Amino acid sequence: MVNVEQYRSTETTxxxxxxxxxxxxxxxxxxxxxxxxxxxxxxxxxxxxxxxFGDRNISSSIFHATGRDxxxxxxxxxxxxxxxxxxxYSLADWGHSDYLEWKDEYRPYVFGESPPIGTQEQWDNFxxxxxxxxxxxxxEYGPVDLLWFDGAWERSDETWxxxxxxDHIRSISPKTxxxxxxxxxxxxxxxxxWIPPKPLNEPWECCMTINYSWAYxxxxxxYKSTYEILRTLIEVVSRGGNLLLNVGPKPDGSLAEExxxxxxxxxxxxxxxxxxxxxxxxxxxxxxxxxxSTRRGEIVYLxxxxxPQVSVVVxxxxxxxxxxxxxxxxxxxxxFTRRTAINDAHDSDPDGEIIIxxxxxxxxxxxxxxxxxxxxxxxxxxxxxx
Numbered sequence: 001m002v003n004v005e006q007y008r009s010t011e012t013t014x015x016x017x018x019x020x021x022x023x024x025x026x027x028x029x030x031x032x033x034x035x036x037x038x039x040x041x042x043x044x045x046x047x048x049x050x051x052x053f054g055d056r057n058i059s060s061s062i063f064h065a066t067g068r069d070x071x072x073x074x075x076x077x078x079x080x081x082x083x084x085x086x087x088x089y090s091l092a093d094w095g096h097s098d099y100l101e102w103k104d105e106y107r108p109y110v111f112g113e114s115p116p117i118g119t120q121e122q123w124d125n126f127x128x129x130x131x132x133x134x135x136x137x138x139x140e141y142g143p144v145d146l147l148w149f150d151g152a153w154e155r156s157d158e159t160w161x162x163x164x165x166x167d168h169i170r171s172i173s174p175k176t177x178x179x180x181x182x183x184x185x186x187x188x189x190x191x192x193x194w195i196p197p198k199p200l201n202e203p204w205e206c207c208m209t210i211n212y213s214w215a216y217x218x219x220x221x222x223y224k225s226t227y228e229i230l231r232t233l234i235e236v237v238s239r240g241g242n243l244l245l246n247v248g249p250k251p252d253g254s255l256a257e258e259x260x261x262x263x264x265x266x267x268x269x270x271x272x273x274x275x276x277x278x279x280x281x282x283x284x285x286x287x288x289x290x291x292x293s294t295r296r297g298e299i300v301y302l303x304x305x306x307x308p309q310v311s312v313v314v315x316x317x318x319x320x321x322x323x324x325x326x327x328x329x330x331x332x333x334x335x336f337t338r339r340t341a342i343n344d345a346h347d348s349d350p351d352g353e354i355i356i357x358x359x360x361x362x363x364x365x366x367x368x369x370x371x372x373x374x375x376x377x378x379x380x381x382x383x384x385x386x
Contacts, residue, residue: 004102004104008046008095011046011056012062013061013062014058014063015252016070016249016253017063017252017253018253018254019070019249019253021073022077022081024077024249025074025077025081025083026081028083029081029082029083030266030267031262031267032267032277033083034083034084034242035085035145035146036078036084036085037087037088037146037148037244038075038085038086038087038088039215041088041089041090041093042088042150043092043093043150043151044094045094045095045099046058046095047133049071049072049137050069051133051136053132054096054133058070071087075144079142084145084146085141085142085143085146086145086146086148087141087146087147087148088148088150089133089134089149089150090149090151091149091154091160091182092150092151092153092154093130096126097122098118098122098126098129099122100115100116100117100122102114112153112154127160127164130165131165134147134165134168134169134172138173138176139172143173143175144173145175145176145177146176146177146179147169147176147177148179148181148190149178149179149181149182150181151181152181152182152183157184160183162183162184162185163185166178169185187203188202188203188204188205189202189203189204189205190204190205190244191204191206191207192206192207193207193209194206195232195235195236195241196239196241199239199282200239200240204240205241205242206236206241206242206243207244207246208232208246209245209246210223210224210247210262211224211258214246214248215246215248216249216250216251216256217248221258223262226262226265226366227366229245230269230366230367231367233277234277234303234367237294238282238292238293238294238303240281247263269366272328272329273328273329273367275296275301275328276301276303276328276369276371277294277301279296280294280295280301281294281295282294283300283301284314284317285316287316288314288315288316289302289313289314289315291303291304291305297375298321298373298374299371299372299375300372300374301369301372302369302370302371302372304363304369307361307363307365307368308358309358309359310358310359311356311358311359312363312370313353313354313355313356314353315353317351317352317353318378319338319339319340319352319383320338320349320378320383321349321374321375322336322354322372322373323374323376324372324373325354325372326371326373327362327363327368327369327370327371328368328370329369332362334357334362334363334370335356336356336357337357338353338354339354340353345383346383350383352383354372356370
């Protein structure tokens, strides 16, 4: 365990000389990423841009002495690559004297109670400091698509006066989205490290680590497999959410081999299957198909977490409308059978089940996707169950 003085002494040594945001963000885009969220200031209070407000920022580091602005490099690269710009900003600030700054004597940290709060004058000064930094981020780095707040739990909504912050942000940048961690000002929910079991009635995003640690922790080698990351992504999208995957570069700015390999594997899967998770809505109910599914218009995508052996069954659908069943990325059609209750077989547009023949390894590989096209004319189909 390090003390506060030891922790803060590392600020001057920050020097990610291998940081190449364009290369990194291109990898992320190839892996299916549509937006990124870059940590500008975490709970420690140290800002990764040369802020004119406060003295705890990148200006004191070896890296900044080279003349580079890591935040500007990120936003420029994101726009060049074609990814939306998100910025993470911690409201909690354990390095600001008016917050109050964290001290060793405050140990152990008590969630929701630490650190103590100072005088009203100190708090007013800190709130103004926060607004000044937000103004800086929103005016000096081009259009910011998303502000991702965190750390608000240490003070109440009333104490923060979150509406004032929200009004301030929107007066400068009305199109900037805000996550739900600014209390009442959020545009969407952010469940962390877990996936809601059902679709939410509002926009949401699951934020999850690529191993079990936020940022880069050299001792954490428990990286999630490509299978686990894909399973998480598909489950999230099938419930109407986005996945914000935390990938923390090493101190030199490069990615760990495990992180880079995962992004490469995801990119390979996306080349064939991205249509099943991009611009889609939740698909069938759990009882209709034993796996996650998504939908775009009349097209339904069935995601298979394991290779099916004999058949894949879909229930409670308009069986006469099914035109075709294919494996995504292939023009080869899968044969299927329509089945309804005997009394429903002569209905003009009956509900029933589809049994898709997948024998012979027709559906294989890492998380293969079956595409069902329900855009057919039911009047052109004759159904018999005997």
